Amino acid sequence: MRFVLMPLAVFVFLAYKYWKTQITIDAVEKFLRMQNMLVPMRYAYTNIIAITGHFRDKLGQGGYGTVYKGVLLPGEIHVAVKMLGNSNCNGEEFISEVATIGKIHHVNVVRLIGFCSEENIRALIYEFMPRGSLDKYIFSSEKTFSWDKLNEIALGIARGLNYLHHGCDMQIVHFDIKPHNILLDSNFVPKVADFGLAKLFPRDDSFVPLSAMRGTIGYIAPEMVSRSFGIISSKSDVYSFGMLLLEMTGGRRNADPHAGSSSQAYYPSLVYRQLSQGDANRISEGVDMHELEKKLCIIGLWCIQMKPQDRPTMSEVIEMLEAGVDGIQMPPRPYFCDEEGDSSYSTISELDTIEE
Numbered sequence: 120m121r122f123v124l125m126p127l128a129v130f131v132f133l134a135y136k137y138w139k140t141q142i143t144i145d146a147v148e149k150f151l152r153m154q155n156m157l158v159p160m161r162y163a164y165t166n167i168i169a170i171t172g173h174f175r176d177k178l179g180q181g182g183y184g185t186v187y188k189g190v191l192l193p194g195e196i197h198v199a200v201k202m203l204g205n206s207n208c209n210g211e212e213f214i215s216e217v218a219t220i221g222k223i224h225h226v227n228v229v230r231l232i233g234f235c236s237e238e239n240i241r242a243l244i245y246e247f248m249p250r251g252s253l254d255k256y257i258f259s260s261e262k263t264f265s266w267d268k269l270n271e272i273a274l275g276i277a278r279g280l281n282y283l284h285h286g287c288d289m290q291i292v293h294f295d296i297k298p299h300n301i302l303l304d305s306n307f308v309p310k311v312a313d314f315g316l317a318k319l320f321p322r323d324d325s326f327v328p329l330s331a332m333r334g335t336i337g338y339i340a341p342e343m344v345s346r347s348f349g350i351i352s353s354k355s356d357v358y359s360f361g362m363l364l365l366e367m368t369g370g371r372r373n374a375d376p377h378a379g380s381s382s383q384a385y386y387p388s389l390v391y392r393q394l395s396q397g398d399a400n401r402i403s404e405g406v407d408m409h410e411l412e413k414k415l416c417i418i419g420l421w422c423i424q425m426k427p428q429d430r431p432t433m434s435e436v437i438e439m440l441e442a443g444v445d446g447i448q449m450p451p452r453p454y455f456c457d458e459e460g461d462s463s464y465s466t467i468s469e470l471d472t473i474e475e
Contacts, residue, residue, distance in 0.1 A: 159221050159244075160233040167235050167242050171200050179252075181299070183315045188247065191232070197247035198232055202240075213241045219291055219314045227279030229302055229312040248310065250303035257298060257367050264307075266411035269367055272309045273415060274440045276301055279311040280360060281433035284353040289319040292352070296359035297338045298366060337373060338362045341425050354427035357436065361422025365390065368415045387423060390416050395449060414444035421450045 162170070170189035178186040184203040191198055203213055213236070220231040235242040250256075253272070256263040264272065276296075283291040293300075294316040302312045316334065334343060340358035341348040362373055365387050373386045394416060418439050424430045429451070431439070439447055 159217075159231050162233050162235045162242075162244065164235055164237045164240050164242075167200060167202075167244075170198065170244070174202075181313075183313070189244070191244075197249075199245045199247045201243045201245065203242065213243075216243055216314045216317070219317045219319060223282070223287055223291070225279060225282045225286070226308065227275045227310055228282065229310040245312070248302035248312075249305045250307055252299050253301040253303060253309065253367070254298035256303075257370055258372065259370075262370070266409045266415075268307065270411050270415065270440060272303075272307065273364055273367060273418075274437065275309040276311065276360065276363070277433055277436045277440055279309070280356055281437060283311070283317075284356070284433055290353060291317055291319055293317050293356050293359075294334050295338075296356055296363055297335050298363060301363070334359070340427070342427055348425055349427040352427060353433070354430050357422050357430045357433060358424075358427075360433070360436070361419045361430070362387075364415055364419035364422065368412055368419065387420065391420055391452070394420075395452070410444050414439075414447060417444070417447050417449060424450060 167189075168174070170191060171187040172189070174187050176188040178188050178199060180186070184201050186199050186201045189198045189200045190196065213234075217231070217234055220228070221234075224230065229248065230246045231243060232246060233244040235244075280293065280296070283293060291314075293311065293314065295313060296311070300311065300313040302310045304310065334340075338359040340351075340355040342351050343355055366373055369386050369390070371386060394413070418436060421439075422430055422436065
């Protein structure tokens with residue numbers, strides 16, 4: 120019986136895996152046929168091999184796949200090819216990106232040029248961003264951008280997000296705004312990228328299903344963790360943008376586990392305490408605070424208010440970024456600061472214990 124049951128069990132397991140894979144492939148193919156007139160050009164896997172030169176030039180790797188540099192002929196147009204990893208065999212992230220970014224065109228949103236779908240092999244072809252991602256500049260030990268340029272970059276990101284939230288037929292919530300997902304072209308114009316977690320919803324429907332609760336630790340809005348803070352909506356992207364804005368301003372990650380004290384570990388708490396105590400001229404030790412630095416910090420603090428209804432919309436963020444610092448009021452005391460101004464960094468850390 121053992122010699123009969125063991126091969127039978129292996130056969131059943133392999134048949135199940137094949138059946139599951141075929142269902143996924145059929146679902147993707149059905150989707151692509153439905154979207155045939157709407158999505159970018161489709162390429163064969165042999166084309167992908169040729170475009171990337173047999174995957175010779177690797178640009179980076181993340182949770183959703185590996186990105187390679189490639190060239191489209193004729194014209195020698197440089198592109199970035201993202202090969203989705205095995206973890207994406209369910210096809211959900213692939214379908215999400217093709218459906219989302221394939222239909223939109225904005226100067227601050229990365230453009231999807233084409234895609235590949237053959238069996239369980241999937242790839243996305245984007246316009247190439249020669250300056251790379253924002254994180255390698257804002258966390259550099261050397262100051263890369265002037266305050267005017269940082270404000271300009273922040274404004275570009277805000278315009279891209281506002282377009283996703285209000286400029287499309289369907290409301291698009293990104294759910295993964297962070298420095299790594301902001302790409303820069305040759306002129307350092309920012310473009311929102313990586314739509315693997317993005318979701319499309321009717322514009323008059325602010326509620327997002329619980330199945331959309333995903334993101335990156337450190338940028339996840341509180342309502343993504345607990346509904347007691349409010350409903351999930353486009354305001355969840357506003358929170359992530361606020362965390363990004365504070366990182367751009369401070370030149371450091373908001374949560375620094377290597378800092379000597381909790382008040383130093385959570386940068387937004389340090390910023391709020393110094394601004395609210397009237398010590399705005401010395402937001403960083405030994406460095407006078409620029410007017411634009413103060414403005415960006417205040418806007419960032421507005422965006423990371425714990426309750427979604429207390430945060431501005433992205434269109435209101437754009438108005439604040441375009442205005443002067445004098446017209447912007449300090450936000451209410453955030454959840455992470457108690458009356459004595461001590462940081463509740465450990466509490467914030469607990470909020471971020473959601474699986475990526």
